[in-house]
Amino acid sequence: MEGIKLLKTRRSIRKYIDKDIPREIIEDIIDCARLAPTANNLQPWIFIVIKDKKLKSKISDITDYGKFITQANVCIAVFCKSTKYYLEDGSAATQNILLAAWDYGIGSCWIAGDKKFYCEEIRKMLNVPSDYKLVSLISLGYPEENELKRVQNIKKKSLKEVLYWDKYCIE
Numbered sequence: 595m596e597g598i599k600l601l602k603t604r605r606s607i608r609k610y611i612d613k614d615i616p617r618e619i620i621e622d623i624i625d626c627a628r629l630a631p632t633a634n635n636l637q638p639w640i641f642i643v644i645k646d647k648k649l650k651s652k653i654s655d656i657t658d659y660g661k662f663i664t665q666a667n668v669c670i671a672v673f674c675k676s677t678k679y680y681l682e683d684g685s686a687a688t689q690n691i692l693l694a695a696w697d698y699g700i701g702s703c704w705i706a707g708d709k710k711f712y713c714e715e716i717r718k719m720l721n722v723p724s725d726y727k728l729v730s731l732i733s734l735g736y737p738e739e740n741e742l743k744r745v746q747n748i749k750k751k752s753l754k755e756v757l758y759w760d761k762y763c764i765e
């Protein structure tokens with residue numbers, strides 16, 4: 595898909611059809627994630643791709659707003675070593691995953707990791723060393739048709755509401 599259109603049409607997709615995402619596509623999505631901008635080029639991230647059904651359902655059970663993870667074909671857990679800018683770095687990588695997935699026609703949703711009550715439990719469950727922090731969980735799957743229609747109606751702030759030139763001003 596053309597770049598600007600890709601950015602403008604991505605939406606959080608939480609309902610998926612039962613279809614496998616090929617391994618090469620998952621690898622390419624993670625390849626896009628590892629190329630994200632990162633403070634001082636530290637690249638503090640690791641990406642855990644969770645395909646195992648039991649593990650996926652355990653993760654979805656632990657979360658409060660990620661129950662749909664269990665229906666997703668894949669869940670990706672983004673961890674970053676606890677550097678000064680770990681959250682920014684991990685967030686940039688997360689966004690790359692959402693956009694790369696969408697370019698493949700795969701729906702995704704960013705599920706909060708950092709600051710959530712379950713972040714340590716998930717880290718331990720996935721055997722990740724204690725100097726890493728869970729930045730995000732991402733569900734991935736081919737979108738359900740109705741879900742694609744639903745997200746088209748989600749309201750976004752207009753450009754006029756958010757754009758200021760030179761200085762902020764109240765009208």
Ligand SMILES: Cc1cc2nc3c(=O)[nH]c(=O)nc-3n(C[C@H](O)[C@H](O)[C@H](O)COP(=O)(O)O)c2cc1C
Pocket residue numbers: 604605606607608659660703704705706707745748
């Ligand atoms: C940091 C962050 C945490 C989020 N956590 C959740 C979550 O736990 N569960 C969920 O369903 N969506 C979550 N989302 C997705 C947002 O709800 C979604 O991006 C927002 O409603 C805007 O919709 P859009 O992604 O379709 O543009 C999160 C998004 C961000 C950026």
